[in-house]
Amino acid sequence: AQSVAQPEDQVNVAEGNPLTVKCTYSVSGNPYLFWYVQYPNRGLQFLLKYITGDNLVKGSYGFEAEFNKSQTSFHLKKPSALVSDSALYFCAVRAPYNNNDMRFGAGTRLTVKP
């Protein structure tokens, strides 16, 4: 089955600095990749997705992600972090043969300090 790994439980950055949240994936076939964000006591919110096309995907709130097929990675990035970006971020991969089978990573808690 497909899977994703988020190697960092926690990422700390200072406000105004660039941020990166890492994700690597494993899937047979072409990957369908997603990033979701979860604020305290809320459900997950969609940020962006990669299905096909340009390797750099732009999403909500100024976030972007770079798809790298050779490194099987899909890292989330933002040029200038805001305190309000502090949340739990999940990477996910969908099976190419079953569009109802989404596998999520364990999550990375991002803390942006003023």
Add this chain to the structure above:
Amino acid sequence: NAGVTQTPKFRVLKTGQSMTLLCAQDMNHEYMYWYRQDPGMGLRLIHYSVGEGTTAKGEVPDGYNVSRLKKQNFLLGLESAAPSQTSVYFCASRDQWVGNQETQYFGPGTRLLVL
């Protein structure tokens, strides 16, 4: 437009008790999902439905049952709760149309504690 709502928000059960979690969506989505979220494990799919009257097993279906009698509602049942089912449960739905179908919309979650 409320999106995806879940009832109840929090519940405490004793081992062996039963309960039903309700998910409702007002976006006319065909597909609905139930996930559980546990610390350090992300979300895992329990069951899903591709339309009214249909259900299918996900990654961790044991101990749960589901029903989709109406398109807008997806019920998750625990017949005999166990402490291992202590978790946060999320419902999600998505559209069936190409171009919109990849994005899932999540409810706020139900926190369940089984003693």
